[in-house]
Amino acid sequence: MTFLTGVAVDALLSGPDTRRWEGRRDKAMLALAVKTGLRVSDLTGLDRGDIPLGEGAAVRCEGKGRKHRAVPLNRGVQELLRSWLDERSGKNGAPLFCTRTGRRLTRDAVAQRLSVRIRTAAETCPTLFGKRVHPHVLRHSCAMPLLQAGVDTTVIALRLGHAGVRSTDAYVHADMSIREQALARTAPTTARPGHHQPTDKVLAFLDRL
Known part of the structure; x- marks a missing residue:
């Protein structure tokens, strides 16, 4: 399972040039996603x-199976969306994220904008260099x-709109795999002199991954 680290997310969201209309749109859209x-x-x-903002701010959407849900918004995303909504004039039924001509962005358009922003982010976050990141990431x-x-x-299942926790179990397995790989890098391959088991400090670090 591919996902971005906190450092990579920060690089992605700091990349768009907010002096440009497209940059402001992409930053709000990617932060929300x-x-x-x-x-x-x-x-x-x-x-x-x-996108009702203010007290109890949340994004309302209809997911798979035509199930409706509301996902809370943190303060940072609220601020970005408030600025975007002020700029994005129109009726409540108008698309939130659109082209300059007002047409709703397609799935392919979102993927293309993400690809562009990942290339920009790679300039400050080398781990993203050459990495293909699709919207589901x-x-x-x-x-x-x-x-x-x-x-x-x-x-987490409720937040993501999963039908049940079984879909969310994939994240548990991915997290366990990451921990095991990190532990393997600190453990000795053989019982040679000078090699030691991971220290308490290392194990504490792994618990925070």
């Missing part, structure tokens, strides 16, 4: 009226930090 875990179909289907990049922070998988 990576902080809420919306599917790309949810993202492109959003209208202006689907942003969904994974929302889920993994929640899991690593100790959020219950049931809560």
Whole structure:
């Protein structure tokens, strides 16, 4: 499972040139995607009226199976969206993210904009160099930090709009695999003199991954 680290997400969101209309749109759109875990179909289907801000701010969307859900928005995303909504004039039924001519962005358009922004982010985050990142990776990049922070998988499933926790189990397995790989890099391959088991400090670090 591919997901972006916190450093990579920061590089991605700091890349768009907010002096340009497209940069402001892309920054708001990518921040919303990576902080809420919306599917790309949810993202492109959003209208202006689907983002009530202020107290209890959330994004309302209709996911798979025509199930409706509301995903809370943190303060940073709220600020970006408030600025974008002020700039993106129109009725509540108008698409939230659109082209300059007002047409709703397609799935392919979102993927293309993400590809452009990943190339820019790679200039400050070398781990992204040459990496192909599709929109679903942003969904994974929302889920993994929640899991690593100790959020219950049931809560993550509700946030992502999963039909059940079985879909969320993939993140648990991915997280365990990462821990095992990190532990393997610190463990001795043979019992040679001078090689030691991981220290308590190393093990504590692994627990924070």
